[in-house]
Amino acid sequence: MISIFGKITLSFQTFRTHKLRSFLTTLGIVIGVMTVIAILSLIEGLNRSVAEQIQSLGSDLIYLQKFTWVSTGHRDLEKLANRPDLIPDDAIAITKLASVEIAIPEINRRLTNLKYRDNEVASPTITGSDENFAWVNNHIVESGRDLSRDDVLHRRAVGIIGSYIASNLFPDESPLGKDIYVNGHRVKIIGVFKEKGTFLGNSLDNFLLIPNTLYEKFFPRERGSIFSRVYGGYSIDIKPRTGKVEQAIDEIRELMRRRHGLTFDEDDDYELNTQQVLLDLYQNLTNVGFIAIVAIAAISLVVGGIGIMNIMLVSVAERTREIGIRKAVGASNQNILSQFLIESVVLALVGGIIGILLGMLLAALISAVSPLKAAVSLWMIALGFGFSASVGIFFGIYPARKAATLNPIEALRYE
Amino acid sequence: MPRRICRAVNIKKMYYRGKMTVEALRGVDFTIHANDYLSIMGPSGSGKSTLVHILSCLDTPTSGEYFLEDRQVSKYTDQELARVRNEFFGFVFQNFSLLPRLSALDNVAMPLLYAGTKKNDRVVRAREILDKIGLGDRINHRPNEMSGGECQRVAIARSLINKPRVIFADEPTGNLDSRTGAEIMEIFDRLVDEGNTVVMVTHDSNVAAHAKKIVKLKDGMIEYD
Numbered sequence: 001m002i003s004i005f006g007k008i009t010l011s012f013q014t015f016r017t018h019k020l021r022s023f024l025t026t027l028g029i030v031i032g033v034m035t036v037i038a039i040l041s042l043i044e045g046l047n048r049s050v051a052e053q054i055q056s057l058g059s060d061l062i063y064l065q066k067f068t069w070v071s072t073g074h075r076d077l078e079k080l081a082n083r084p085d086l087i088p089d090d091a092i093a094i095t096k097l098a099s100v101e102i103a104i105p106e107i108n109r110r111l112t113n114l115k116y117r118d119n120e121v122a123s124p125t126i127t128g129s130d131e132n133f134a135w136v137n138n139h140i141v142e143s144g145r146d147l148s149r150d151d152v153l154h155r156r157a158v159g160i161i162g163s164y165i166a167s168n169l170f171p172d173e174s175p176l177g178k179d180i181y182v183n184g185h186r187v188k189i190i191g192v193f194k195e196k197g198t199f200l201g202n203s204l205d206n207f208l209l210i211p212n213t214l215y216e217k218f219f220p221r222e223r224g225s226i227f228s229r230v231y232g233g234y235s236i237d238i239k240p241r242t243g244k245v246e247q248a249i250d251e252i253r254e255l256m257r258r259r260h261g262l263t264f265d266e267d268d269d270y271e272l273n274t275q276q277v278l279l280d281l282y283q284n285l286t287n288v289g290f291i292a293i294v295a296i297a298a299i300s301l302v303v304g305g306i307g308i309m310n311i312m313l314v315s316v317a318e319r320t321r322e323i324g325i326r327k328a329v330g331a332s333n334q335n336i337l338s339q340f341l342i343e344s345v346v347l348a349l350v351g352g353i354i355g356i357l358l359g360m361l362l363a364a365l366i367s368a369v370s371p372l373k374a375a376v377s378l379w380m381i382a383l384g385f386g387f388s389a390s391v392g393i394f395f396g397i398y399p400a401r402k403a404a405t406l407n408p409i410e411a412l413r414y415e
Numbered sequence: 416m417p418r419r420i421c422r423a424v425n426i427k428k429m430y431y432r433g434k435m436t437v438e439a440l441r442g443v444d445f446t447i448h449a450n451d452y453l454s455i456m457g458p459s460g461s462g463k464s465t466l467v468h469i470l471s472c473l474d475t476p477t478s479g480e481y482f483l484e485d486r487q488v489s490k491y492t493d494q495e496l497a498r499v500r501n502e503f504f505g506f507v508f509q510n511f512s513l514l515p516r517l518s519a520l521d522n523v524a525m526p527l528l529y530a531g532t533k534k535n536d537r538v539v540r541a542r543e544i545l546d547k548i549g550l551g552d553r554i555n556h557r558p559n560e561m562s563g564g565e566c567q568r569v570a571i572a573r574s575l576i577n578k579p580r581v582i583f584a585d586e587p588t589g590n591l592d593s594r595t596g597a598e599i600m601e602i603f604d605r606l607v608d609e610g611n612t613v614v615m616v617t618h619d620s621n622v623a624a625h626a627k628k629i630v631k632l633k634d635g636m637i638e639y640d
């Protein structure tokens with residue numbers, strides 16, 4: 001049989017004679033593949049940075065809370081609000097579990113601002129926790145000192161600030177030993193955390209850590225709004241022993257059910273959130289992106305495919321005599337079929353390659369002018385190839401069959 | 416008695432044009448033996464082309480049987496028919512039917528492409544035949560760069576390249592002036608002298624005179640004298 005290479009050079013001959021028309025025909029595929037490659041590489045880039053950032057949040061912590069991070073369907077806030085508050089004693093009990101390295105209580109709220117003389121930072125987070133908070137959450141004290149056991153026990157009015165607060169409230173001086181005011185209460189700064197950067201665009205350094213005992217004094221837990229009853233209480237940050245996440249979850253579940261006096265037929269009245277849950281949530285978001293891509297791809301590939309079918313039908317009509325001559329000298333239906341099929345696949349692939357290149361270019365361009373970082377991987381290029389080749393085959397088969405089944409004499413008579 | 420190559424029995428061919436039916440062939444028997452030199456004569460519209468198209472397997476009869484070496488052609492698959500056209504028969508058309516974009520060499524080598532011959536052998540054999548037919552210096556010319564006589568010689572070379580059992584020619588001199596036509600007929604004469612089998616359609620009695628036997632066709636039937 002004729003070599004594949006021979007057939008491909010044969011089809012390139014035709015493109016040379018119809019340059020402009022071939023180019024216009026592939027435009028649909030070019031645009032489709034380009035868009036898909038650009039969006040995919042942006043999502044992939046986003047995936048990587050989100051994965052990195054979630055990792056940087058703290059490794060594999062389990063968060064025991066009243067609410068779940070991922071809502072499935074509508075959530076009954078009233079029910080969540082009526083769940084028992086979590087308390088620092090829970091952390092002490094959980095720390096004793098075999099598969100848990102340590103558990104700490106953590107409680108947060110957003111302040112309107114923090115001021116020092118003329119300087120101000122807007123909406124910092126204030127965190128109440130204990131002397132283990134920093135290392136459990138991968139915070140490093142850069143200057144000054146960490147919280148101590150005594151700070152917590154004696155409810156000392158001391159705090160450690162994130163680097164964002166440090167550089168904004170104290171641009172020209174050391175924050176150590178300075179007093180700031182929270183809710184009218186004086187807090188002395190004893191340390192500054194090393195910079196952590198941003199997560200999904202938010203600074204991770206705009207926070208103030210104080211002993212949780214002090215936090216309870218500053219913000220007594222009254223029966224507030226339903227939101228504060230759900231979200232305003234303690235979380236327990238649990239660090240499982242390496243490789244023991246599953247066991248830890250089982251043990252915590254058993255312990256908490258016991259502590260809350262739940263009978264076997266009652267549901268859990270707490271949630272165990274992990275970063276996996278966060279990743280899953282993110283995954284759900286990007287799935288929406290993927291659906292959009294599939295839609296764009298489908299539409300543009302159908303448009304491109306119809307274009308290809310059209311040019312191939314024109315080509316078959318134009319070359320009816322050629323087909324007749326080839327069949328008269330011994331070309332089989334199969335030969336003619338593959339000649340035209342290869343032509344439409346090559347046509348589609350040329351569009352696909354241009355689309356891949358333009359898509360990569362577009363991704364690089366977006367990366368250059370925006371904070372989004374695109375990452376093109378091999379599988380996307382393979383996908384682009386696969387896509388366009390399939391379009392070439394799918395939309396080329398009808399014209400190719402039409403050409404292949406022509407009667408030689410009728411084809412020869414064609415003017 | 417020379418070996419029989421093919422035999423057509425009671426061949427009929429109908430063309431349907433809307434409500435009209437044209438009976439192009441009305442029961443034709445035809446046998447070709449090795450080294451025959453036949454010419455089919457008859458007025459325009461008598462069914463000459465239709466007959467050679469069926470004999471060369473370019474077209475199929477409406478009824479009747481056609482045997483190639485005693486096998487029924489109607490039982491052939493598309494693939495087998497393609498092989499018959501490729502290896503068994505060569506066909507020379509009145510209007511040459513060359514591919515305009517290909518050189519003389521590539522036109523001549525085209526049947527070998529479908530026979531699966533390797534590229535080098537294709538070039539060598541096509542060049543050989545073009546040399547023999549007197550076009551050795553035209554191998555890279557395209558059809559529009561050659562005269563009618565040269566084009567027809569390229570077409571003859573193409574029909575010969577797979578060493579066919581029968582060479583069919585449908586009015587091969589019809590588009591040529593008489594001097595060039597005579598040159599073409601010399602080629603066919605020589606081919607028959609070399610042992611080839613030629614079946615030629617013509618309505619020119621001077622051309623028909625080259626053949627060893629003349630078959631007359633009228634209104635889709637053979638006239639026996």
Ligand SMILES: Nc1ncnc2c1ncn2[C@@H]1O[C@H](COP(=O)(O)OP(=O)(O)O)[C@@H](O)[C@H]1O
Nearest residue numbers: 430432437439458459460461462463464465466
């Ligand atoms: N494709 C066709 N459709 C309809 N009629 C045809 C077709 N081909 C040939 N004919 C008719 O069949 C008859 C024989 O044609 P043809 O074999 O070409 O004759 P010749 O070659 O002897 O001139 C003519 O009447 C012609 O008009």
Ligand SMILES: [Mg+2]
Nearest residue numbers: 463464465585
């Ligand atoms: Mg005719």
